[in-house]
Amino acid sequence: MVEKKILIIDDEERIREIVQVCLQDLGGWDVVTADSGQEGLVKAKTESPNAILLDVSMPDIDGFEFFDRLQQTPGLKEIPVILLTAKVLPQDRQSFERMGVKGLIAKPFNPLTLAQEVEKLLDADG
Template identity: 35%
Template sequence: MSELERVLFVDDDPAIRDLIDVALSTVGGLSVRGFSSGEEAVAAAEAFGPQLLLLDVMMPDMDGPMTMSALKSLDSLASAPAVFLTAKVHGKEVDRLMGLGAVKVLSKPFDPMTLADELRAIWSETGGGTAG
């Protein structure tokens, strides 16, 4: 199993993007690319080659589930685990997102000091993906 190194994340809120970037790159030592929309992420994802996808659920135009579907339709990302970030962490919503193919649903607000470790744990639990 390879170690988690590259994470692609999408959130339409610039403050959250900045926080995720610091949490994963500065605190967590990961290589990250952040995007403000699903469209941007899909256009640049294959060039970056992420091992794990971290997606906001509620975004204008292309929401998290649509973004996940579009990213996973790319051959190189078909097996990349997807994790959703949402403020609405209640049973039915979590079940819906997991049913769409997410491996985990994390709540907002999240702890920037532990986010990278949480993603590494998820990466290990999912067998480190089969891509990479």
């Protein structure tokens, strides 16, 4: 089986823990976590994740800036990014699509279906 490694970047510890358990236990993912955009950038380089689950609202580097920096880094811009956010406005969805993110999962999410949602978004374009 191909190893599936996902990087979860969220400044809320409780969210990171819930997402980690859901993806490890229900999705079979190897999970790496970061509590800030800055730490996320470091771990994206050192851990070589297959995907990134990214909170949009974070204090140091928000999701938009993180994604922008990721896109400017050779070897990292190919990593698919799924946004995890509580604030989803229709115009935000459009700008996320233009940015090239793989998809969006709204908070609060259903812990029982989170792993399936992630898989579906990552498989969306084959």
